[in-house]
Amino acid sequence: xxxxxxxxxxxxxxxxxxAHLRGEFxxxxxxxxxxxxxxxxELRKRWERELARGGWTxxxxxxxxxxxxxxxxxxxxxxxxxxRAGGPGRMGxxxxxxxxxxxxxxxxxxxxxxxxxxxxxGTEFWCQGYSEPNAGSDLANVQTRARRDPATGxxxxxxxxxxxxxxxxxxxxxxxxxxxxxxxxxxxxSFLLVPLDQPGIAIRPIKQLTGTAEFxxxxxxxxxxxxxxxxxxxxEGWAIAMALLGFERGVSTLGQQMHFAHELDLVCEMARVNxxxxxxxxxxxxxxxxxxxxxxxxxxxxMLAGAQDGHLRREAMMYKYYWSxxxxxxxxxxxxxxxxxxxxxxxDPTRTRLQQLFLFTRADTIYAGxxxxxxxxxxxxxxxxxxxxxxxxxxx
Amino acid sequence: xxxxxxxxxxxxxxxxxxxLMTEAAPEHLRxxxxxxxxxxxxxxSKLADQGLTxxxxxxxxxxxxxxxxxxxxxxxxxxxYAIPDSLSDTAYLAVxxxxxxxxxxxxxxxxxxxxxxxxxxVAVGHxxxxxxxxxxxADLLLLWHQDEVHALTPAQARLTFNPSIDMSRxxxxxxxxxxDKTRICPANAGRGLWEGVLDxxxxxxxxxxxxxxxxxxxxxxxxxxxxxxxxxxxxSFQAVKHHLADVAVKIEFAExxxxxxxxxxxxxxxxxPVHVSHAKLAAGEAAxxxxxxxIQVHGAMGYTWEADLQMFMKRAWALDASWGNxxxxxxxxxxxxxxxxxxxxxxxxxx
Numbered sequence: 001x002x003x004x005x006x007x008x009x010x011x012x013x014x015x016x017x018x019a020h021l022r023g024e025f026x027x028x029x030x031x032x033x034x035x036x037x038x039x040x041x042e043l044r045k046r047w048e049r050e051l052a053r054g055g056w057t058x059x060x061x062x063x064x065x066x067x068x069x070x071x072x073x074x075x076x077x078x079x080x081x082x083x084r085a086g087g088p089g090r091m092g093x094x095x096x097x098x099x100x101x102x103x104x105x106x107x108x109x110x111x112x113x114x115x116x117x118x119x120x121x122g123t124e125f126w127c128q129g130y131s132e133p134n135a136g137s138d139l140a141n142v143q144t145r146a147r148r149d150p151a152t153g154x155x156x157x158x159x160x161x162x163x164x165x166x167x168x169x170x171x172x173x174x175x176x177x178x179x180x181x182x183x184x185x186x187x188x189x190s191f192l193l194v195p196l197d198q199p200g201i202a203i204r205p206i207k208q209l210t211g212t213a214e215f216x217x218x219x220x221x222x223x224x225x226x227x228x229x230x231x232x233x234x235x236e237g238w239a240i241a242m243a244l245l246g247f248e249r250g251v252s253t254l255g256q257q258m259h260f261a262h263e264l265d266l267v268c269e270m271a272r273v274n275x276x277x278x279x280x281x282x283x284x285x286x287x288x289x290x291x292x293x294x295x296x297x298x299x300x301x302x303m304l305a306g307a308q309d310g311h312l313r314r315e316a317m318m319y320k321y322y323w324s325x326x327x328x329x330x331x332x333x334x335x336x337x338x339x340x341x342x343x344x345x346x347x348d349p350t351r352t353r354l355q356q357l358f359l360f361t362r363a364d365t366i367y368a369g370x371x372x373x374x375x376x377x378x379x380x381x382x383x384x385x386x387x388x389x390x391x392x393x394x395x396x
Numbered sequence: 397x398x399x400x401x402x403x404x405x406x407x408x409x410x411x412x413x414x415x416l417m418t419e420a421a422p423e424h425l426r427x428x429x430x431x432x433x434x435x436x437x438x439x440x441s442k443l444a445d446q447g448l449t450x451x452x453x454x455x456x457x458x459x460x461x462x463x464x465x466x467x468x469x470x471x472x473x474x475x476x477y478a479i480p481d482s483l484s485d486t487a488y489l490a491v492x493x494x495x496x497x498x499x500x501x502x503x504x505x506x507x508x509x510x511x512x513x514x515x516x517x518v519a520v521g522h523x524x525x526x527x528x529x530x531x532x533x534a535d536l537l538l539l540w541h542q543d544e545v546h547a548l549t550p551a552q553a554r555l556t557f558n559p560s561i562d563m564s565r566x567x568x569x570x571x572x573x574x575x576d577k578t579r580i581c582p583a584n585a586g587r588g589l590w591e592g593v594l595d596x597x598x599x600x601x602x603x604x605x606x607x608x609x610x611x612x613x614x615x616x617x618x619x620x621x622x623x624x625x626x627x628x629x630x631x632s633f634q635a636v637k638h639h640l641a642d643v644a645v646k647i648e649f650a651e652x653x654x655x656x657x658x659x660x661x662x663x664x665x666x667x668x669p670v671h672v673s674h675a676k677l678a679a680g681e682a683a684x685x686x687x688x689x690x691i692q693v694h695g696a697m698g699y700t701w702e703a704d705l706q707m708f709m710k711r712a713w714a715l716d717a718s719w720g721n722x723x724x725x726x727x728x729x730x731x732x733x734x735x736x737x738x739x740x741x742x743x744x745x746x747x
Binding site: 131134136137138141162163206207208209211276279281282328332335336338339340341342343344345346355359362363365366367370371372375376388 | 524525526527558559560561562565567624625626627630633635636684688691692695696698699700701702706709710713714717718721722723726
């Protein structure tokens with residue numbers, strides 16, 4: 001029987017990863033995923049450059065922008081094999097998955113020339129400046145201000161962003177800022193690219209309940225960026241910001257699911273070792289988790305099949321809600337499998353991983369759009385239901 | 397049974413609540429927990445002044461001589477204010493063990509008055525828990541060995557500290573050698589005592605879980621009233637307020653289950669162990685739900701170290717797995733319900 005091109009490609013990816021995810025990179029296997037993003041940052045940056053040398057960054061980008069130009073099917077294969085090999089959480093994912101595609105779609109030629117090569121090469125890292133203390137679920141309530149310096153034309157920023165993942169490991173931040181001081185809500189915003197290493201910016205880590213810190217507060221006090229570092233026109237920031245979020249639900253979901261499958265394996269392994277697997281209730285929940293994982297996989301494949309024209313089908317809107325609830329439940333299952341050992345710290349790596357899984361998944365239904373916001377999106381955009389009453393000035 | 401508490405019992409509960417509100421503020425607890433010992437002698441002596449260490453010590457040994465039923469309301473407050481294990485382990489569990497020990501009056505005379513006056517800490521090691529809480533600071537260790545009860549000083553054992561996810565806990569692995577000298581109660585009498593310890597410890601955990609559920613609910617309510625998005629408090633959105641209403645329902649329905657178990661233990665009801673397991677399950681569910689809903693309502697803030705919610709969540713998760721986790725207690729309930737000849741039906745089940 002002759003192998004298809006996709007099968008040959010799958011072998012090629014697996015072979016490359018086997019040959020390269022070893023030696024100094026061996027300890028990165030299965031590390032650095034969501035909730036573990038502060039693991040080995042320097043080594044993971046080196047790993048990005050290793051990937052780049054093999055041509056394995058930005059595999060879905062068009063070749064003309066330095067990508068590998070893979071078909072959707074091959075991107076899926078790449079992400080699956082990457083996760084199967086235990087490939088570490090990608091330090092470059094915000095550049096590769098979010099700002100890169102946004103610049104390809106909406107950036108100027110000069111912006112593409114300036115920023116895309118650093119992302120492809122794994123030498124420049126990005127973070128996302130959206131949320132603020134008073135703009136979380138109500139993202140349009142952004143208060144960070146940007147004004148033009150009449151002398152230089154530069155943008156000058158004042159304000160604060162929060163929950164900024166990896167800000168302390170990045171060189172650049174993309175910022176949604178209010179450039180029209182008279183504006184309210186999602187009008188009058190601009191989308192700016194701002195270098196982080198400058199006197200006008202202070203970054204402060206936020207300690208999480210896990211005791212680690214992977215996100216930050218980013219303070220802007222007269223921070224500057226060049227006039228040309230705006231994506232779209234002044235006032236178009238909201239449209240650009242929302243388009244960027246559309247790229248978030250891309251092909252990497254299949255890789256994410258492979259990571260979930262690995263976690264479920266760990267749960268099963270622990271249940272076998274400590275005897276929890278003989279409890280019928282635990283068995284039933286493990287089976288239920290497996291069913292949920294399959295549901296996600298089939299839906300992701302269908303979602304990607306429908307995304308060829310660039311428009312997401314409505315199941316894409318439901319995906320975050322589904323996986324985050326599933327994953328949070330997996331965390332609780334892990335805790336129940338651990339039993340009385342669950343809250344006791346130990347040097348058994350599997351136990352530690354499962355405890356981390358449990359703690360980290362407490363936030364899954366909160367970050368990147370809470371459950372409540374996701375359900376509103378499903379109800380209002382997918383089902384066309386009447387919008388939630390919104391507060392307007394002068395009324396209540 | 398009558399679910400009304402006596403005025404005296406609720407008045408005592410209220411006094412303890414007022415006391416803990418000022419003396420056990422979260423920022424103060426954090427400071428204590430960050431120290432190596434994790435305990436404050438000052439707070440302990442204040443708790444003793446409130447009568448908490450003397451609560452169930454018999455009057456002849458300098459205590460107040462109250463029952464499991466008096467403890468249950470107090471335990472809910474200890475949970476609400478996240479008072480660590482040491483107090484309950486000493487003043488409730490160890491006192492139960494020592495008081496009900498056959499004979500050996502010398503031992504009782506030595507330890508019970510010291511416990512009552514707040515001058516002694518006692519740690520209790522039961523096989524259902526992999527580790528022993530607060531062993532290092534204890535003046536006395538009461539340890540299980542083949543259903544016997546053994547008494548040691550920490551110096552007679554090798555203690556290894558083992559951190560917990562819950563910052564309030566001080567857990568230790570204990571290596572020790574049982575001998576005739578350390579044995580204070582033989583297995584035939586010890587078996588029943590250890591069962592009694594387990595039931596009381598599980599009941600204490602259940603009551604504390606209920607208190608914790610309540611605390612996390614209150615934190616969620618506070619946050620949703622203060623936090624504004626879309627120009628109004630997020631608590632005004634149905635999606636948010638319904639989360640917390642669900643928790644309130646869960647707590648309301650778990651509370652009588654816990655009180656029922658306390659009543660059964662106090663009266664020596666034959667089904668007390670089943671009632672206790674039911675209570676631990678019901679209270680544990682309420683605490684889990686409250687943690688999940690409260691962190692959801694807190695949004696990203698709830699996931700930070702800075703927000704107090706994490707202290708209470710971690711304590712709830714840890715207590716839920718202590719003194720028999722959910723699988724353990726479900727099995728105890730199932731053994732009763734599915735037992736040979738277990739009578740089910742209106743006349744048998746609902747009593």
